[in-house]
Every structure is written in structure tokens, then in C-alpha cells.
Amino acid sequence: MPANPTPEAVAALLPEIAELVVSALNLEIAAGTIDPDAPLFGEGLGLDSIDILELALVISKRYGFQLRSDNEDNIRIFSSLRALTAHIAAQRTK
Amino acid sequence: MTLVPLLGHAGLDEVFAWRPEGPVTVRHFLADAAALAACLPPGRHLLNVCQDRYQFAVGLAAGLLSGRISLQPSSHSPETLRQIHAACPDVCCLCDGDFASGDLPRLDFPALAAVDSEKVAKIPDVPADQPAIQVYTSGSTGQPLPYRKSWGSLVRNARAEASRLNVAGHAIVGTVPAQHMYGFESTVLLALHGNAPFWSDKPFYPQDIVAALATVPQPRLLVSTPFHLAALLESGLELPAVDLLLSATAPLSEELAAAAESRFQAPLIEIYGCTESGQIASRRTTAGRAWELFADVRLAQEGGQTFACGGHVEGRPALADVIEILADGRFLLHGRDADLVNIAGKRTSLAYLNHQIASIAGVRDAAFYLPEEGAAAGITRLCAFAVAPGLEVPALLQALRERIDPIFLPRPLVLVDHLPRNGVGKLPLAALQVLHAAHAGKTHGRR
Numbered sequence A: 001m002p003a004n005p006t007p008e009a010v011a012a013l014l015p016e017i018a019e020l021v022v023s024a025l026n027l028e029i030a031a032g033t034i035d036p037d038a039p040l041f042g043e044g045l046g047l048d049s050i051d052i053l054e055l056a057l058v059i060s061k062r063y064g065f066q067l068r069s070d071n072e073d074n075i076r077i078f079s080s081l082r083a084l085t086a087h088i089a090a091q092r093t094k
Numbered sequence B: 001m002t003l004v005p006l007l008g009h010a011g012l013d014e015v016f017a018w019r020p021e022g023p024v025t026v027r028h029f030l031a032d033a034a035a036l037a038a039c040l041p042p043g044r045h046l047l048n049v050c051q052d053r054y055q056f057a058v059g060l061a062a063g064l065l066s067g068r069i070s071l072q073p074s075s076h077s078p079e080t081l082r083q084i085h086a087a088c089p090d091v092c093c094l095c096d097g098d099f100a101s102g103d104l105p106r107l108d109f110p111a112l113a114a115v116d117s118e119k120v121a122k123i124p125d126v127p128a129d130q131p132a133i134q135v136y137t138s139g140s141t142g143q144p145l146p147y148r149k150s151w152g153s154l155v156r157n158a159r160a161e162a163s164r165l166n167v168a169g170h171a172i173v174g175t176v177p178a179q180h181m182y183g184f185e186s187t188v189l190l191a192l193h194g195n196a197p198f199w200s201d202k203p204f205y206p207q208d209i210v211a212a213l214a215t216v217p218q219p220r221l222l223v224s225t226p227f228h229l230a231a232l233l234e235s236g237l238e239l240p241a242v243d244l245l246l247s248a249t250a251p252l253s254e255e256l257a258a259a260a261e262s263r264f265q266a267p268l269i270e271i272y273g274c275t276e277s278g279q280i281a282s283r284r285t286t287a288g289r290a291w292e293l294f295a296d297v298r299l300a301q302e303g304g305q306t307f308a309c310g311g312h313v314e315g316r317p318a319l320a321d322v323i324e325i326l327a328d329g330r331f332l333l334h335g336r337d338a339d340l341v342n343i344a345g346k347r348t349s350l351a352y353l354n355h356q357i358a359s360i361a362g363v364r365d366a367a368f369y370l371p372e373e374g375a376a377a378g379i380t381r382l383c384a385f386a387v388a389p390g391l392e393v394p395a396l397l398q399a400l401r402e403r404i405d406p407i408f409l410p411r412p413l414v415l416v417d418h419l420p421r422n423g424v425g426k427l428p429l430a431a432l433q434v435l436h437a438a439h440a441g442k443t444h445g446r447r
Helices: A007-024 A049-063 A081-091 B026-039 B053-065 B078-087 B151-165 B181-193 B206-215 B226-234 B254-264 B350-358 B393-401 B429-439
Strands: B003-005 B015-019 B022-025 B045-048 B069-072 B092-095 B106-108 B125-127 B131-137 B145-150 B171-174 B220-224 B244-247 B268-274 B278-284 B297-302 B305-310 B321-325 B331-336 B340-343 B346-349 B365-369 B383-387 B413-415
Touching: A007 A049, A007 A081, A049 A081, A049 B206, A049 B226, B003 B151, B015 B026, B015 B053, B022 B026, B026 B053, B045 B053, B053 B069, B053 B131, B053 B181, B125 B151, B131 B151, B145 B151, B151 B181, B151 B278, B171 B181, B171 B206, B181 B220, B181 B268, B181 B278, B206 B220, B206 B226, B220 B226, B226 B244, B226 B254, B244 B254, B254 B268, B297 B321, B305 B321, B340 B350, B346 B350, B350 B365, B350 B383, B350 B393, B365 B429, B383 B429, B393 B413
Parallel strands: B045 B069, B045 B092, B069 B131, B092 B106, B171 B220, B220 B244, B244 B268, B383 B413
Antiparallel strands: B003 B125, B015 B022, B131 B145, B268 B278, B297 B305, B321 B331, B340 B346, B365 B383
């Protein structure tokens, strides 16, 4: 497993993941308007479990790793765009 | 008084369930249920929201053994919980993790380690007419209507399904919650009365489903939905051997059914039923469109409606679908009642959603609309139009989130000056279609 990504590496990857979220889920918002620290569930973007599964498929294809709910803290991973980006940066194999 | 056993197993040392730490015997399950029953506060109603399938089953059994009804609403929104609390003030919410139980009296699943399962002498009986669960239908009046099922009818229901599927001895992996009717019948009831132990977790991601399947012994039964099956096939993961696939909750395309059968080298059976009737028919999707009724269940048609009766069905519930009965007794489905909404297996009615949005302070008029889109590509989302001067979209969405399941939150929610109601105050579907088309693509519903 790669080492923990630096905050700079996460910040550099943020726009790409924002774009991926918007395109994978057909959100009617501009990727740049997503607050990286706002929750993705509930009051933030309002994503639900259908979105998470759709997003998980796109992430596994693009970044070459599978999301698991039994060995990872899903609530933490999807707590914000920044948390999701950090997880992808740490787990990606491509 | 007719008595029906709590479990259909022949012996106390048969396997009832599989947990990560290994098999759980009937004996151990009964000891856990008795121990939990002793921890429950007085009352007749249990809202069992346990995510772990085994702990849910222990809660159900503890309730059955102590005369409690398991309440199984289709939504856990704060408004639903308030309604349940008002209707059943003695309710206890049984939780096994983070759950926003609001003001409900709550019992977090206790550690039951001290139980001596050697003291369990026999499988207990439950009166056949004892109310076992209370489910809720999305009534057309806008309020969910409670519907009780007796233990005897649930057991007949489980036996009918088990005999149709011939699943005795299979290990069940379910991707659906234990609380929803389909998951309840095809995982919990099949384990209790179909001799098919379930896996205690509810895998979600494709990788989780693969890992769960690989953990339990063969033969295996995967109880899932078109949504989870499609994701599983699309993941490209290597799939463990499965002997039978089950799908329900949403229409399954013939393409997806054929792809699933081909990848798993196993038959895929679709289940048909509704909340009131329970499961009443099945079909192998790749073998044709006609559904075959479970043993002794009959359909009757009257005034354009179809009713189910006989077999395990209690009473004579109306089915929400347009049904054509074939000469050989099988039947075809021709679409659902236009008022019903089914998104990723969660059901509600437009009437219920319209009632919820209209009761938000500041909303003068509002209507939900389910766009007609290609069913094959992804999940169709609802949209809604609201007349609410002075309210912004985020505030309105927040108020809705309090009342309805997030799956039904509108995307987009569009504020309009007025709704295109006709002379008698009705909102023709055609007018909503025009309104939807006019707003498609230029709205910002999710912020």
C-alpha cells in the first residue's frame, strides 16, 4: 500500500475527484463549486447509497482498487470530498 | 390454540446462521433470544433496526417469545419515527450501531456472552395467530397504513418460498436489509423455516459481496436486487461459485438476467409480491415472462383490480399491478399503478410524497414527478415542483429530509410560481411532463 499522501498531493488530486463525482452522478453543479470539506451525504451534496455504489464502480475502474465496507470506515471515506480524495490517493494502483 | 415452532429445524445443533467467527447453532440462537428477551423493557412494540442480520433475527425471536410485535416501516426518517412513537408509545428501538433514534426509548444490543446454551432443551412454539410483525403500506391517502402479519402466516410464507426454491441447506448471502419485506422473507424467514442459514453481514460493495460469498460453504444462495447485481457484474471481479440467484424489488431486464446466469453459471429467479401479500410468485427471467404462483395461492380479478388469496396470504389484499391471468394459471405483469414509486427497492407513493412536501410550513402547493426514462440506464430519480414563496431550495430539501427517505429526495427540486393545475384543481400528468421538460438541464437541485 502506498504511503499516506501529503496534504499537497491530496489538494492536487481534488479537482479530478470533484470532476469524477459530478460526471459519475450527473450532478447539475460545477465541480469547482463543491466545498472540499462539506459532507457528501445529508446536508452537503445529499448523496445516498445508490450514489456511493455508482461512485465506487467508477473509482475501482479508474484507480484500480476496490472499496470495501468491512475493512474501511465508509463514513470517514465519504465524509467529504477531501477525505474521499485522500483515500483514493492512498489506495490507488493506477 | 394452534402453535407453530419458532424454527423449522429438526435439531438444536443444526446451523442457524453464519457469522464472521463461525457457525451459530439453533441452540445458541435460542439462548441469545431468551437472554435478549430478558433485557427488553416492558411494552408490546419493538422497532428493530439492527443492521447485523443475526442480531435482527435474535431481536425478532426475543419479541416473538415475549409477545412483542416487530414494527418494520419502510423508512426511518425522523417524521416516521415520530409517527411510530405517537401510535405506539411503548415502543423500544433495538439498535446495533449508530442510529438516529430521536426521542424513541432505545436499547443498544447488549452483550449476551454469559448465556449457557446447554440449558436450551427444545425449540419453543409460538401461537399461530400471534401478531408477529407490522409492516406499512404506502397508502394512497398520504399516510402509511399499518398491516399486521401473524406468525402462522409468516411461517407458511417461508415454507412456500423454501419449497418453490428448493433451498434447504443453502447458505444465504443477502445484500438487502432484514427489515424490508423481501429481505425479511428471503433471508430471515428462510433461515428460520427454510433450513437455509444466512450470513450475518449485509455486504454492499461488489468486493464485499464476493468476500461474503467466499466465506460461507456451498451450496450458496445470493439474495439481491437488480441494482446490486448490475454493480457486481460490472465490477469485473472474479465471482465465487453461487448455486442460485434471487432478485426482487425492481424490474430486472432480460439482458441483466442472462448476463448474471452466464457469469455465475446458476439460475436466477425473480420474486413477485407486495407488502400485504408477501411473496406470491416467481419466475426464471431467462425462461419467459410468465410468473408462477406459490403453492395454493390464487388470484381473483374484480373491477379491473387483482386480489391475492389462499396459501399463506392473509385476507384478500389488492395487488398494485395490472395483471393478465393466463389460461394455465400463470400470469403476466403489465406495469404498476402510476401512483407507486420504487427506487432501488424502496417503495412509496406519489400521494405520500406530495402529502409530505405540502405539509412543510411555507409550501403553498407542490407535486412530485417520476420522469419516464430508459429503465436500463441507471436509477431514475424523482423530481418535484414547489410553490413556496420565501423559501429557498436548500431549506426545503432539509425539511424534506426530515420527513422522507433520502432515496426519494427530488433531483431536481424546482421552485415555480404556480403549478399547472386544471379547472378542477387536478394536475394532469401531461402538464407535469411539460413542466419537467421545460426545466430539465437548467436547474440546480442538489445544492
